[in-house]
Amino acid sequence: MSGLKIAVCIKPVPSPDQYHRVGIDPRTKTLVREGIPTVINPLDKNALEAALQIREKCGGTVAAISMAPPAAEENLREALAMGADEAYLLSDRAFAGSDTLATSMVLAAAVKKLGPVDLVLTGNESADGGTAQVSAQLGEWLGYPHLMHACGLEVMEDGFIRVDTAREDCRVAYRVKLPAVVSVVRTINKPRFTSLMGVIAAGKKPLSVWTSGDLPVDENFLGLEGSPTKAGDIYQPDLSRRCELLEGSAGEIAGAVLQKLRAAGLQL
Amino acid sequence: MDGKNGLWVIVERSANGFRKVALELLSRGRDLAGRLGEVSGSRPGVWAVVTGPGSAPGTEELYRYGADEVLMVCHPLLEEHRTDLHAAVLADLIRERSPGIVLFGATAWGSEVAPTVAARVKTGLAAHCADLRIDGRGLLVQCVPAFGGKVLGEILCPDRRPQMASVRPGVFQAVPGDAPAGEPLVVRPELDDDDRIKVLEVQRREITGKPLEEAEVVIAGGWGVGSRENWQLLEELAGLLGAAVGCTRPALDEGWTEGEHTMIGTSGKTVRPKVYLGFGISGATHHVVGMKDSGLVISVNTNPNAEIFQFSDFKVVADARAVAEALIAELKAGKTS
Amino acid sequence: MDFSFSKEQELLRKTVREFVEAEVAPMAAKWDEEDHCPVEVFRKMGELGFAGVFVPAEYGGAGLGYTERAIILEEVARHSAGLAMFLMTHQLCVAAILEFGNEDQKKKYLPGLASGKKIGALSVTEPTGGSDLANHQTTGELADGWWVLNGRKCFASNSSNADVTVVTAKTGTDEKGRNVLTAFIVESGNPGLSPGRKESKFGLRVSVMGDLVLNNCKVPPESILGGQGKGQRVALGTISEVGRAGMSAISLGIIRACLEDMVKFAKERNLYGKPISTLQAVQFSIAETRVDYEAARLLTYKALALKDAKQRCDLDFTIAKYFSTEAAVRAAKRNMDNMGGYGVLNDYPAGRYLRDALATLPSAGTSNIMKVIVAANTLG
Ligand SMILES: Cc1cc2nc3c(=O)[nH]c(=O)nc-3n(C[C@H](O)[C@H](O)[C@@H](O)COP(=O)(O)OP(=O)(O)OC[C@H]3O[C@@H](n4cnc5c(N)ncnc54)[C@H](O)[C@@H]3O)c2cc1C
Ligand SMILES: Cc1cc2nc3c(=O)[nH]c(=O)nc-3n(C[C@H](O)[C@H](O)[C@H](O)COP(=O)(O)OP(=O)(O)OC[C@H]3O[C@@H](n4cnc5c(N)ncnc54)[C@H](O)[C@@H]3O)c2cc1C
Numbered sequence: 001m002s003g004l005k006i007a008v009c010i011k012p013v014p015s016p017d018q019y020h021r022v023g024i025d026p027r028t029k030t031l032v033r034e035g036i037p038t039v040i041n042p043l044d045k046n047a048l049e050a051a052l053q054i055r056e057k058c059g060g061t062v063a064a065i066s067m068a069p070p071a072a073e074e075n076l077r078e079a080l081a082m083g084a085d086e087a088y089l090l091s092d093r094a095f096a097g098s099d100t101l102a103t104s105m106v107l108a109a110a111v112k113k114l115g116p117v118d119l120v121l122t123g124n125e126s127a128d129g130g131t132a133q134v135s136a137q138l139g140e141w142l143g144y145p146h147l148m149h150a151c152g153l154e155v156m157e158d159g160f161i162r163v164d165t166a167r168e169d170c171r172v173a174y175r176v177k178l179p180a181v182v183s184v185v186r187t188i189n190k191p192r193f194t195s196l197m198g199v200i201a202a203g204k205k206p207l208s209v210w211t212s213g214d215l216p217v218d219e220n221f222l223g224l225e226g227s228p229t230k231a232g233d234i235y236q237p238d239l240s241r242r243c244e245l246l247e248g249s250a251g252e253i254a255g256a257v258l259q260k261l262r263a264a265g266l267q268l
Numbered sequence: 269m270d271g272k273n274g275l276w277v278i279v280e281r282s283a284n285g286f287r288k289v290a291l292e293l294l295s296r297g298r299d300l301a302g303r304l305g306e307v308s309g310s311r312p313g314v315w316a317v318v319t320g321p322g323s324a325p326g327t328e329e330l331y332r333y334g335a336d337e338v339l340m341v342c343h344p345l346l347e348e349h350r351t352d353l354h355a356a357v358l359a360d361l362i363r364e365r366s367p368g369i370v371l372f373g374a375t376a377w378g379s380e381v382a383p384t385v386a387a388r389v390k391t392g393l394a395a396h397c398a399d400l401r402i403d404g405r406g407l408l409v410q411c412v413p414a415f416g417g418k419v420l421g422e423i424l425c426p427d428r429r430p431q432m433a434s435v436r437p438g439v440f441q442a443v444p445g446d447a448p449a450g451e452p453l454v455v456r457p458e459l460d461d462d463d464r465i466k467v468l469e470v471q472r473r474e475i476t477g478k479p480l481e482e483a484e485v486v487i488a489g490g491w492g493v494g495s496r497e498n499w500q501l502l503e504e505l506a507g508l509l510g511a512a513v514g515c516t517r518p519a520l521d522e523g524w525t526e527g528e529h530t531m532i533g534t535s536g537k538t539v540r541p542k543v544y545l546g547f548g549i550s551g552a553t554h555h556v557v558g559m560k561d562s563g564l565v566i567s568v569n570t571n572p573n574a575e576i577f578q579f580s581d582f583k584v585v586a587d588a589r590a591v592a593e594a595l596i597a598e599l600k601a602g603k604t605s
Numbered sequence: 606m607d608f609s610f611s612k613e614q615e616l617l618r619k620t621v622r623e624f625v626e627a628e629v630a631p632m633a634a635k636w637d638e639e640d641h642c643p644v645e646v647f648r649k650m651g652e653l654g655f656a657g658v659f660v661p662a663e664y665g666g667a668g669l670g671y672t673e674r675a676i677i678l679e680e681v682a683r684h685s686a687g688l689a690m691f692l693m694t695h696q697l698c699v700a701a702i703l704e705f706g707n708e709d710q711k712k713k714y715l716p717g718l719a720s721g722k723k724i725g726a727l728s729v730t731e732p733t734g735g736s737d738l739a740n741h742q743t744t745g746e747l748a749d750g751w752w753v754l755n756g757r758k759c760f761a762s763n764s765s766n767a768d769v770t771v772v773t774a775k776t777g778t779d780e781k782g783r784n785v786l787t788a789f790i791v792e793s794g795n796p797g798l799s800p801g802r803k804e805s806k807f808g809l810r811v812s813v814m815g816d817l818v819l820n821n822c823k824v825p826p827e828s829i830l831g832g833q834g835k836g837q838r839v840a841l842g843t844i845s846e847v848g849r850a851g852m853s854a855i856s857l858g859i860i861r862a863c864l865e866d867m868v869k870f871a872k873e874r875n876l877y878g879k880p881i882s883t884l885q886a887v888q889f890s891i892a893e894t895r896v897d898y899e900a901a902r903l904l905t906y907k908a909l910a911l912k913d914a915k916q917r918c919d920l921d922f923t924i925a926k927y928f929s930t931e932a933a934v935r936a937a938k939r940n941m942d943n944m945g946g947y948g949v950l951n952d953y954p955a956g957r958y959l960r961d962a963l964a965t966l967p968s969a970g971t972s973n974i975m976k977v978i979v980a981a982n983t984l985g
Contacts, residue, residue: 019415019553020575031419077616100395101387128415130534131395133383140387145352145464148380162468167376168529172349173468180464187528193627194620196654196667203613221390228392232409232422239560243577246566246584253584254594257545257566258602260582261509264543264564266485268509268602570952573873 004060004155004178006051007111008084009122009138011041012068012075016127024236031234040075043123045082045191047184050153051121052083052192058155061085063114067095067106073207081194081202088114092212097224100133105222107134108141109215119161120181124148135183146181147174151188273368275301276430277335278358279318280377281348285326289373290316291442293435294334296400297371298445303402312368313337317361318452319354321346328449333442338452343459349467351380357457359388367430369408371400374434382434392425393432400433408433416534417557438481438538473527480530483512486541488532488559489525491518492548492569493588499524501592502547508599514539516555533558547588551576608903610676617673621680624653633685637957640810644724644766647691651721655681656695660703665716670913671847675854675905682858683865686961687811689858690968693851694762694812698725700847701771702790705831705839710790714769726767728758728817729840739784739837743819745774751823752776752789757801758817765800765813768793772819773836786836790828797822808957808964845919846912848969849926853905856929859962860898863936866955867891867943874944881943890939897936901929920982927975933962 014022014036023032040048051062064079066072067090076087090110098106111117120142125132132148139146152164156175163174163182176182212222220226246256262268275297279290297314305311316335318324323340330338341361345353354377362370362385372382374396386393394410398420401409408431410423425431480486487506493499499519506513514532515525525531532539533555544562548569549555556579559565567580568591577583584591610618628646636643650656658674660666667673674696682689699718702710702725717723733740743756754774761770769792776787791798801816831839868891871882881887908921937959941948948955966972 014415016416016554017552019418022415022418024419074612074616077612078619081616081620099392100383101390101392104387125535129395130414130416131383131393131412132379133386133393133395136380136383137387140384146384147351147465149376165376166528167349169473171471171473173470174349175466175468177464193624193649193653195652196617196620196658196669196673199613199617199620200667200669202616228390228425228428229394230424230426232424234414234419234421236419237417237560239556240578241565241581243580244582246582250586250590250594251598253586253591254598257582257584257591257595258598260564260566261485261543266509266543268599572947573870 004054004058004118005063005114005116006054006060006119006121007063007065007114007117008044008048008051008079009107009120009134010044010048010064010066010075010079011123011126012038012066012072013041013126013128015039016042024234029233038071038075040078041123041126041128043125043127043184043186046186046188047121047123048079048082048084049189049191050150050184051119053189054119054153054155060118063088065107065110066090067098067103067110070209073209076207077202078194080205080207081198082192083198084205086205087207089207089209090215091209094212094223097227099227099229100129100131100137102221102223102227104134104137105141105218105226106215107138109217110210111138111142112216113210113214116179118178120144120179122181122183124150124183124185132183135181139181142179142181144179144181145176146183147176148183150182150184153182153184153188273366274313274315274337275304275369276315276317276367276371278370278372278378278381279316279330280373280375281318281320281324286318286324286329287373287375287437288442289375289378289435289437291329291333292437292440293371293373294330295443296334296435296440298334300369300400300402300408304406307402307404308406315339315367317341317358319346319357320348323452323454327452331447331449332444334445334447336447337450340452340454342454342456345459345461347467348377349470350465351377352384352465353459353461355381355384355388357459359385360457361455362389362430370430370432372432372434374436378434382432386432389430391428391430391432392423393434394423394425395434397433397435398439400435407431413534413557416552416554418553436538438540478510478512480512480514480532480537480539483510483539483541485509485511485543485545486514486532486539486559486562487511488514488516488544488546488549489519489588490516490547490549490555491522492550493519493524494548496522496524498589498592501589501596505592505596505599508596511545516549516552546576546580547592549576550574551579614673614676617669618676618680621655621677622683624650625680625684629681629688630684633688634954634957636685636811637687638951640805642691642766642811642813643688646688647695647724648721650681650692651719655692656721657699657715657719659696660699660715660719664703664711664719666719670909671850672906672909672913675850675857675909678851678854679858679861682855683862684858685811686855686859686958686965687809689855690762690809690812693855694727695725695767696851697727697843697848698767698769698771701727701788701830701839701843704842705788705835709827710830714790718769723768724763724766726761726763726770727840727843728761728764728770728772729844730758730760732757732759738840739786741773741775741784741786743772743774745776745787745789747826751825752828754789754791754797754819754822754824756819758819760804760814761817762812762814764815764817765803770798770817771830771839772817773840774819776833776836785834786840787833788830788836788839789824790830791819791822791824795822795824806964808960808962809968844969846922849922850905850909850912852965852969853901853908853922853925853929856933856962856965857898857901857905859933859958859965860894860901860929860936862954863933863940863958864891864894864898866958867894867940870944870947887943890943894936894939897932901925901932904928920979923970923975923978926969927972927979930962930965931972933965934959937962
């Protein structure tokens with residue numbers, strides 16, 4: 001099969017290796033994430049890598065789509081630098097407060113506007129919200145077949161792809177008719193590093209900003225108002241323990257550890 | 269009885285019965301229903317909804333763990349891996365019978381079926397809840413983790429029904445009761461298939477070693493373990509202690525352990541053993557949320573300021589290998605003396 | 606005056622950092638301990654365009670400038686100053702050929718060097734002293750249409766793993782009796798070229814450095830770089846700008862490593878029931894390091910802006926190099942002080958930072974030489 005048009009959904013998230021710095025302002029009860037840089041959701045890079053590999057094999061184009069505040073332009077440029085051909089930033093105050101149903105509705109509207117797309121790839125879950133709900137719901141809004149947990153992806157005979165998925169105790173391979181939505185897990189590939197040549201090329205690739213008015217959105221499911229779920233209080237669980245030091249030679253430490261295990265009720 | 273306003277637990281089948289998470293949810297569902305009864309004056313029924321190609325044996329278990337009713341949804345096309353079809357029949361049933369709450373286990377299967385169903389019936393879904401309770405208005409308060417578990421947020425679904433949530437295995441405890449078993453209700457929905465999704469092959473994976481979530485003692489290793497050779501020591505130690513071995517993501521990436529199912533944390537297992545013994549683990553939130561409910565926590569790390577120590581009852585500032593070797597020696601000496 | 610990096614430069618920094626955090630950071634301590642030079646990582650950096658960042662696209666480079674090169678070196682040095690040294694010295698060869706080579710030489714050598722398929726070196730220093738540059742014992746004599754090179758070089762980075770080495774040799778004397786030097790491009794595999802002893806360095810390990818022996822090493826006249834008798838210009842031009850820029854950028858990486866580690870340690874380490882970051886002595890040392898970093902950064906990137914604008918910048922690099930390398934030593938010392946006893950443990954990189962910082966001092970000219978140049982310029 002030649003020339004697939006692929007859309008990859010990219011969510012900008014606060015850098016996951018710095019979540020120890022996330023906190024809650026005790027006064028305002030709002031989230032504090034100051035100084036944590038925003039990066040492309042790690043799994044979305046795997047999705048983009050999968051798309052790029054398909055393009056390298058079969059030709060076609062790869063579009064990166066993100067629903068996010070204007071600053072996400074930077075992350076979309078990153079996607080372009082990694083190899084996407086074009087990028088679309090869906091940005092509008094009306095999108096604020098979207099839950100997964102509302103988010104996936106907007107993403108679906110953008111995919112529809114892109115014209116006939118063969119394949120939509122997403123990460124299986126985001127690092128921040130991490131619901132792992134957007135891809136399936138996107139598939140539903142589009143009316144496309146959809147699968148999650150993809151650890152392998154291969155274009156088959158005309159109009160079909162093979163999707164290998166990872167479950168707890170097995171691997172299941174599917175044949176899926178295009179167009180389809182597939183979300184990928186980490187093991188599917190190792191995302192490439194961006195080259196300097198990619199960085200330079202990114203500056204010249206098209207990046208469009210679409211607002212709510214540009215998209216065929218469903219007003220009933222738009223933004224905070226249209227989201228069925230509402231966020232309530234947030235809090236930070238206190239997981240700290242008292243942490244006593246066990247000291248001595250290795251042998252003494254081992255003895256002390258075993259004694260604690262026995263005290264915890266283990267028969268050793 | 270049609271299940272209207274009922275509390276449904278969607279039960280995933282396993283090779284030899286039902287996934288344990290369904291039992292955990294039924295037990296929790298029983299408590300939630302009781303609470304709803306107190307708040308609103310009418311206790312909803314707890315329904316176990318099982319989908320599959322034929323009726324499943326062993327439904328007594330579902331009643332024992334909290335189901336008032338068992339709804340058996342059968343169709344030959346409802347083969348395990350056709351999550352799309354399971355979602356389709358569940359969405360139809362929900363529209364037809366209007367439950368008030370629907371709970372899913374967040375297994376690979378459940379986390380695919382749940383959002384599909386929610387999108388079909390256009391309602392809210394809270395993912396991977398760490399807790400569920402009923403507030404004063406009778407709403408389901410869904411406590412979801414964000415930022416790898418660093419923060420918990422409460423999610424409500426005030427206007428649309430049903431209120432839907434998914435819960436990871438191991439979050440709630442399955443508590444058997446003494447309710448008598450009833451007669452499952454069997455429905456046979458209509459279902460069509462087309463060529464959009466087809467299962468090509470299923471490769472089962474034999475999982476060796478003790479399942480993490482069932483072990484009394486978990487030995488967890490991180491990147492600081494250093495090498496496959498050192499990892500063998502953890503395995504040996506686990507053998508001596510009757511423990512299961514778990515890992516962090518970097519240890520998995522190094523290929524020291526046999527697979528994803530041994531990873532503890534946000535994207536892996538939640539464990540709550542009597543004893544958790546950690547080696548060379550830094551204590552990233554992503555990992556800690558998966559072990560925080562363990563009984564006794566002892567951590568070994570060369571860094572005296574390692575984050576993991578904050579979540580530990582005892583700390584050992586030393587080389588992982590040295591401590592593992594000493595424990596093995598001590599245990600062997602104990603066995604022979 | 607615009608002191609901000611362009612969006613493209615910011616994106617470049619981010620992508621380089623991602624590479625370094627994934628492929629360099631986890632291995633840096635091990636490479637240092639084993640003094641292992643990871644050529645495979647160098648090849649990867651080549652594929653990503655790092656090796657030939659400032660080489661025009663027509664010669665297979667990324668087509669960016671020396672500022673971008675410094676960003677890369679700073680990011681690499683943040684986790685492994687030794688690896689950065691490897692990259693930086695490779696680039697001295699690249700820069701020498703780019704700036705002084707003729708079209709044929711550029712076409713022949715730059716694509717391989719810029720893509721990292723080939724490793725480059727620039728070998729000038731001799732046992733008679735690096736500061737006394739012109740005092741060369743290595744000779745080049747023309748015989749039967751070939752140049753025959755004889756002598757021993759020392760302190761040559763990439764001595765044993767370079768495919769292409771630019772060497773200088775004395776090819777005559779001028780009317781005042783001073784040595785006239787000529788630069789030659791010598792390829793590995795030449796039977797007259799062999800690496801000598803590999804030095805064991807206490808800092809900037811990872812990067813290979815050692816002797817290079819020229820024993821009746823025959824090269825054709827086409828291998829003369831920058832013209833006969835122009836060797837001093839090639840060597841000095843490359844070292845004083847590209848070399849000093851590189852050492853400044855590497856120092857920036859070391860200072861940033863110290864600063865970041867100091868902040869982390871100060872917040873994590875509790876004494877008297879409080880993190881030591883609440884102690885003013887600790888705060889001051891962090892403030893001093895921050896100021897050192899910002900000052901070194903301004904000096905370095907200012908000189909680079911001049912270089913990329915093709916303006917005169919040799920003095921600016923001299924100043925930047927002197928300040929940045931000395932600041933790196935100060936920063937590394939403060940980081941050690943900050944950590945108390947932990948600072949001396951090899952479990953922490955504090956010792957490596959200090960060793961690397963000290964090793965930056967002589968490279969591309971010692972602090973005293975830098976001061977001699979600055980003084981001469983200032984006194985007029
Ligand atoms: C603490 C907290 C808890 C929340 N809990 C819930 C909840 O339980 N239920 C709920 O409905 N909402 C919830 N939300 C809202 C939710 O996080 C976001 O609104 C959401 O829509 C994105 O979902 P996700 O991050 O979980 O994405 P996931 O479904 O985990 O993401 C999967 C993939 O979808 C794609 N994707 C997701 N978002 C975007 C985007 N904006 N642009 C482009 N691609 C995207 C990416 O490829 C991503 O890898 C919560 C928010 C917070 C802060
Ligand atoms: C979206 C996302 C999801 C994730 N999900 C998970 C998850 O489910 N589970 C998970 O575990 N991680 C997960 N991670 C990764 C997580 O963020 C951390 O990177 C990971 O938990 C760190 O693992 P570690 O402690 O083994 O390694 P490191 O952070 O590298 O720590 C190694 C530790 O070993 C110590 N050490 C070094 N040498 C020795 C020695 N000789 N003896 C003793 N100690 C030594 C060091 O001091 C250090 O503290 C996720 C990350 C992301 C982005």
